[in-house]
Amino acid sequence: MDGAMGTQLAARGFDQNGFQNLLNPDAVRSIHEAYVRAGAQLLITNTLCMNRIMLQTHGRADDVIAINRAGAEHARAAAGSLPVLGDISSTGRLLEPYGDAKETDLMECFSEQATILAQSGVDGFIIETMLDLREAICALRACRQTADHPVFVTLSFSTMKDGGRTVMGNKAEECAVALSLEGADAIGINCGVLTPFEISEVIARFRENTDLPLIAQPNAGRPRIKNGAIEFGLSPAEFAGGLVECVRRGARFVGGCCGTTPEHISEAAKILKVDTTH
Numbered sequence: 001m002d003g004a005m006g007t008q009l010a011a012r013g014f015d016q017n018g019f020q021n022l023l024n025p026d027a028v029r030s031i032h033e034a035y036v037r038a039g040a041q042l043l044i045t046n047t048l049c050m051n052r053i054m055l056q057t058h059g060r061a062d063d064v065i066a067i068n069r070a071g072a073e074h075a076r077a078a079a080g081s082l083p084v085l086g087d088i089s090s091t092g093r094l095l096e097p098y099g100d101a102k103e104t105d106l107m108e109c110f111s112e113q114a115t116i117l118a119q120s121g122v123d124g125f126i127i128e129t130m131l132d133l134r135e136a137i138c139a140l141r142a143c144r145q146t147a148d149h150p151v152f153v154t155l156s157f158s159t160m161k162d163g164g165r166t167v168m169g170n171k172a173e174e175c176a177v178a179l180s181l182e183g184a185d186a187i188g189i190n191c192g193v194l195t196p197f198e199i200s201e202v203i204a205r206f207r208e209n210t211d212l213p214l215i216a217q218p219n220a221g222r223p224r225i226k227n228g229a230i231e232f233g234l235s236p237a238e239f240a241g242g243l244v245e246c247v248r249r250g251a252r253f254v255g256g257c258c259g260t261t262p263e264h265i266s267e268a269a270k271i272l273k274v275d276t277t278h
Helices: 006-011 025-038 052-056 061-079 103-119 133-146 172-181 196-207 236-248 262-271
Strands: 084-088 124-130 151-155 186-190 214-217 223-226 229-232 251-254
Touching: 006 025, 025 061, 025 262, 052 061, 052 103, 061 084, 061 103, 084 103, 103 133, 124 133, 133 151, 133 172, 151 214, 172 186, 172 196, 186 196, 186 251, 196 214, 196 236, 214 236, 236 251, 236 262
Parallel strands: 084 124, 124 151, 151 186, 186 214, 214 251
Antiparallel strands: 223 229
């Protein structure tokens, strides 16, 4: 899989969001193209959190179609014959009883985004960076009802306590079982504060509780603040070593999240002996 989009946009001097699909399309396409050259065999659209509910908080709800359509088109243009997954993530609202969001409202929101992405040419969906298993299931159900596409689901884990937990306290075992029963095609972990080697341990917990293909997309190490900016400290070689361990523990789809670069993905492809002749 490919690596980070947001931190690569930031490295080029742009904001880390899907608005860049419209504001700086050449930058978005060039990042996708760099990952293809690095050996990525699957691209993810720059549409993280670009659903109507989240866009409303920025006063941009009316742009939901244009942003998602452009995101799919940019990835599709760079991918050529490679598959493209439409990126879907959190609405930023908490479900009842912790917040005021209803499952039906979230499903309607996710269904709209999935429909736009499907109509714009993606080959599947990836529901990622989810902090709440319940919200992830809402998105999964919406995608299943929207299109006959593969659906990948990854959650972010904030602690290794009890073998790994999300911010909302969901355990790795709970996530693996629930997402399998809900019909996901592949499940796993992305982003969060865990190192690639810690993520490999959570992958092992997933493997004990599901037969589905597993996904590992770690950050390039733990995020840290330096001179007022967020940095990720793992070199491409160190990161690739972590991905190898994820594969050893059961992951079959591997890539990178925040802080990763085409160099990180290239190093991983070399070590894992990926055929990069597309």
